[in-house]
Amino acid sequence: MIVLTSKQMREVEKIAIEKIGIPSIGLMENAGRETALEVKKILEEENLNSVIVISGKGNNGGDGYVVARNLHNWGVDVKVFLTTSLGAISGDAKVNLDAILNMGIYVAEITQREHLKFLEKTIKDSDVIVDAIYGIGLKGEISGITKEIIEMINQANKIVVSVDIPSGLNADTGKVEGCAVRATKTVTMQFLKPGLLVYPGADYAGEVRVAEIGIPYRLAAEVGYNYNLVTSEDVKLPKRHGNTHKGDYGKALIIAGSKNMTGAAYLCAKSAIKAGCGLVKLAVPQSVQSVIQGGLYEVITYGLEEQNGILSHNALSSVLELIEESDVIAIGPGLTHDRDISQLVYDIVKNTDKPVVLDADALNALVGRLEVIQGKKIILTPHYGEMSRLTGLEIDEIKNNLFEVAKTFIDRYKVTLVLKGAKTVIATKEGSIYINSTGNPGMATAGSGDVLTGMITAFLAQGFSEEKAAIYGVFYHGKAGDIAKEYVGEYGMTAMDILENIPEALKCGL
Numbered sequence: 001m002i003v004l005t006s007k008q009m010r011e012v013e014k015i016a017i018e019k020i021g022i023p024s025i026g027l028m029e030n031a032g033r034e035t036a037l038e039v040k041k042i043l044e045e046e047n048l049n050s051v052i053v054i055s056g057k058g059n060n061g062g063d064g065y066v067v068a069r070n071l072h073n074w075g076v077d078v079k080v081f082l083t084t085s086l087g088a089i090s091g092d093a094k095v096n097l098d099a100i101l102n103m104g105i106y107v108a109e110i111t112q113r114e115h116l117k118f119l120e121k122t123i124k125d126s127d128v129i130v131d132a133i134y135g136i137g138l139k140g141e142i143s144g145i146t147k148e149i150i151e152m153i154n155q156a157n158k159i160v161v162s163v164d165i166p167s168g169l170n171a172d173t174g175k176v177e178g179c180a181v182r183a184t185k186t187v188t189m190q191f192l193k194p195g196l197l198v199y200p201g202a203d204y205a206g207e208v209r210v211a212e213i214g215i216p217y218r219l220a221a222e223v224g225y226n227y228n229l230v231t232s233e234d235v236k237l238p239k240r241h242g243n244t245h246k247g248d249y250g251k252a253l254i255i256a257g258s259k260n261m262t263g264a265a266y267l268c269a270k271s272a273i274k275a276g277c278g279l280v281k282l283a284v285p286q287s288v289q290s291v292i293q294g295g296l297y298e299v300i301t302y303g304l305e306e307q308n309g310i311l312s313h314n315a316l317s318s319v320l321e322l323i324e325e326s327d328v329i330a331i332g333p334g335l336t337h338d339r340d341i342s343q344l345v346y347d348i349v350k351n352t353d354k355p356v357v358l359d360a361d362a363l364n365a366l367v368g369r370l371e372v373i374q375g376k377k378i379i380l381t382p383h384y385g386e387m388s389r390l391t392g393l394e395i396d397e398i399k400n401n402l403f404e405v406a407k408t409f410i411d412r413y414k415v416t417l418v419l420k421g422a423k424t425v426i427a428t429k430e431g432s433i434y435i436n437s438t439g440n441p442g443m444a445t446a447g448s449g450d451v452l453t454g455m456i457t458a459f460l461a462q463g464f465s466e467e468k469a470a471i472y473g474v475f476y477h478g479k480a481g482d483i484a485k486e487y488v489g490e491y492g493m494t495a496m497d498i499l500e501n502i503p504e505a506l507k508c509g510l
């Protein structure tokens with residue numbers, strides 16, 4: 001599903017109005033009416049009838065006047081408060097402000113501190129708050145009286161419907177600019193915005209609805225969008241042909257495990273099989289092979305050269321031989337981190353041009369010498385901690401600038417990046433960003449990442465491009481977690497629960 005940044009949104013709006021000739025006031029009418037319909041639905045469902053619209057000085061505020069006009073026409077008790085003076089309103093917003101004044105709708109200015117008490121009382125007496133203070137035109141941090149108004153909205157404990165984007169939220173990053181409205185629902189115009197989809201923005205936006213306001217859909221392609229939300233529509237699975245055999249679904253080699261982390265290797269290999277990989281070979285340290293083999297009926301295991309239960313660099317030639325007979329490789333789950341293994345991982349990556357998924361300790365192994373991945377068919381799956389080690393950035397810096405961090409990384413290394421988090425973001429070689437829509441907090445559990453690596457590897461093995469394998473793997477991993485949640489809930493969910501629900505998740509894609 002297409003997602004547009006505020007800049008891209010402005011570009012499509014400009015083409016719609018200036019090139020195509022769609023009247024801008026018509027777009028505002030549609031934006032306001034769609035939001036009003038949403039508010040009406042809430043009022044009817046909850047048996048409520050009074051609304052306060054809080055409008056800012058721009059076109060977001062203009063949408064707010066249209067909301068008020070429509071609600072008034074439908075018999076709703078509606079009042080409008082301006083965070084600016086009446087004289088500061090211009091353009092389409094002014095046309096709509098004049099209309100509501102002419103209709104006799106109550107309009108008040110909140111420009112001084114002493115007005116705040118009255119606003120507080122009106123909020124208290126209202127059932128629903130419509131937030132039309134700032135939309136995509138927000139620049140910099142919110143301060144002064146507007147900040148106090150937003151804090152008042154948040155403390156009121158009312159149903160809040162935000163127009164386009166919760167006021168105070170950065171539409172592009174999801175960052176809170178000083179303060180932001182906590183919405184129950186956000187009605188966003190024509191296209192999703194990235195800031196609504198990642199944290200903290202996603203928490204502030206509440207339920208998000210995209211309203212069609214009359215901008216032609218094709219304009220997104222014209223301005224060259226690069227953000228996408230991955231939904232079930234985007235990850236349909238191809239039907240398998242009748243006349244096929246296991247060779248058609250790929251041979252994967254997984255290099256994983258150590259004496260203290262046999263489970264990671266198990267979870268990864270089993271997940272690859274569960275996600276449809278034709279044949280999975282698992283290379284582990286010799287001394288743990290018999291432990292790992294138990295229960296892995298479908299997987300061929302290889303015990304390789306090791307030292308104290310950890311793969312050693314002496315395993316390189318055996319690994320390279322196994323790679324010869326494989327289509328795709330995954331390295332990392334449960335390997336542990338030491339100098340010898342780092343060199344092993346480095347040399348494996350250096351010596352193959354086949355698609356490789358790098359996870360966990362394989363990522364740690366490449367810290368400081370990432371140039372070896374440059375331009376290769378590689379998918380990296382770091383969580384924020386691993387990304388921090390790879391880039392030298394603080395975890396908070398990564399969390400607050402997910403898109404920028406991901407883009408800078410792929411611009412430099414030209415690989416596929418799966419940046420794992422509460423909202424996993426995938427960045428492709430071509431510079432596109434995909435935001436995942438599945439998953440839940442129950443999946444924040446040990447081994448969950450090993451399952452994901454197995455799934456991505458399986459899609460790669462089945463002939464998907466790195467980009468598609470990453471997108472599909474992340475989506476269905478989340479889906480399996482969502483199904484697991486129905487049975488075991490979030491608290492008790494284990495990686496095994498996710499793994500066991502992979503087949504059910506994949507059935508949804510057919």
Ligand SMILES: NC(=O)C1=CN([C@@H]2O[C@H](COP(=O)(O)OP(=O)(O)OC[C@H]3O[C@@H](n4cnc5c(N)ncnc54)[C@H](O)[C@@H]3O)[C@@H](O)[C@H]2O)[C@H](O)CC1
Nearest residue numbers: 013027028031058059060134135136137138139140141164
């Ligand atoms: N995208 C579309 O096709 C349509 C969008 N509509 C709505 O219009 C807004 C965007 O309107 P715009 O006037 O450009 O910006 P805002 O209303 O968000 O506010 C800008 C307003 O506020 C001032 N300002 C910005 N930041 C700050 C700050 N930190 N402190 C103080 N003041 C600030 C700025 O100078 C402006 O004056 C979009 O979101 C939609 O809701 C149309 O109605 C339909 C078509």
Ligand SMILES: [K+]
Nearest residue numbers: 134163165167
């Ligand atoms: K808003």
